[in-house]
Amino acid sequence: MTPETGKPVLEVENLQTEFATAKGALRAVDGVSFSLSPGEIIGLVGESGSGKSVTGFSLLGLIDAPGRIAGGSVKLNGTELVGMSPQELRKRRGKEIAMIFQDPIATLNPLLTIGQQMEMALAAHETLSRRAAAEKSAEALARVGIPSARERLKSYPHEFSGGMRQRAAIAIALLHRPAVVVADEPTTALDVSIQAQIIHEMKALARDYGVAMIWISHDLAVVSALASRILVMYAGRLVEQGPSAQVLRDPRHPYTRGLIDSLPSATVPGQMLTQIPGSMPSLGALPPGCAFAPRCSYASDACGAKPDMVQAGRRGWRCVHPLGTEHKERAAS
Known part of the structure; x- marks a missing residue:
């Protein structure tokens, strides 16, 4: 399952996911593109409603009606997943591409032991004896730090x-x-100490076994400790991407800057927390042009047209007034 060295294990191109409503189709994921290399961890960040989770579900073909993937490509080790039959997708889920959900209570069956659930997951893709399945399950639990597995x-x-x-859900x-x-x-x-332990274990799994990961979160602090690359999402579109250290140290999009400034660590003790004014727009009432413009202090008439993604080396941003040199000039004028 591991591709050749240097070859992306996952290639996403112009992914579009929409949901049918009485008012027409609403596009929750609008033209998302990125690639992922073996052993790489990338962070997909943004506020609630930005389209992060829908993007993750789309990659595994887990979009139920009235939702659908309206266009684009998702290639796993060179194999196209978009348009694949449900039966073929089921053969690949869990075995070649898997998902860890936010709430393990909602995904673990309370009536079955952890061992029974792990044996069922193994039986979906492998033929093993009960003893071999139990051995493999115990090894998986031990690998994620559960004692007396x-x-x-x-x-x-x-x-x-x-x-x-x-x-257990990760295992x-x-x-x-x-x-x-x-x-x-x-x-x-989870509490902060458990978060830190799981982040450490996930990094070790990626390093030791070459597992590539997409870590979806609204928490930049967690993502910065885990991911080598950050993708920032707003209203269904990627608005900035690049190496984590560069994005966090020198953001180009005003939305990314707002997320960073909203971190408690960026505020002097005793002062009010910084916040981005306004809220995420409804998908049924997106403003023309840049969706972030109504909340952006740098918006101008030029923001009335949808900005394209500007690429500069490993960095990319979708803004006609990117922070940096232009921002400094505007602030000084």
Whole structure:
């Protein structure tokens, strides 16, 4: 499943996902493009409603009616997934591309032991004896830091703490050593110490086994500790992307700057937290041109047209007034 060295394991080109409503089709993902290399972790960030999770579900073909993938391409190790039959997609989910959901309580069956659920996941793609399945399941639990893994296979989800349930969900997703894992805010409900442990383990899994990951989050602090590259999403479109250190140190899009300034660590103790004015627009009432313009202090008449993605080396941004040199000139005038 691991592609040749240097060849992307996942290639997404102009992905478009829309939902049919009484007022017409609403595009939740609008022209998203990126690639992912083996062992690479990228962060997909943005506010709630920006289209992050829908992008993740689209990659696995998990969009149910009235939603549909309206266009674009998703290639996994060179194989096109868009347009593939549900039966063929099921053969690849879990084995070649897997997803870790935000709430393990919603994904783990409370009536089955952890071991039974892991054996069922294995049986979907492999033919193993009960002993071999139990051995592989115990190894997966141990790999994500669950102590006494063999004994824990007999436990039910309610007998695990929140952090351990999430580790079990991660272990299930990694059972078949998939080429790509999409993690949809898997540490949001966990305390900071457990977050740090899981982030450390996920980085080790990517490094040791070459698993490529897309980490979906609204938390830039978590993403900065995990991802080598950041993709910033707003109203269904990517508005900035590039190496994490560069994006966080020198953002080009005003929305990215607003997200960074909103972090508690960016505020002096005792002062009010900085916030981006306004809220994410409804997909049914997007402004013409740049969707962020109504909330942007640098907006001008030029923002009335949809900006294209500007590429400069490994950096990219979708803004006619990018921060940097032009921002400094505008501030000085």
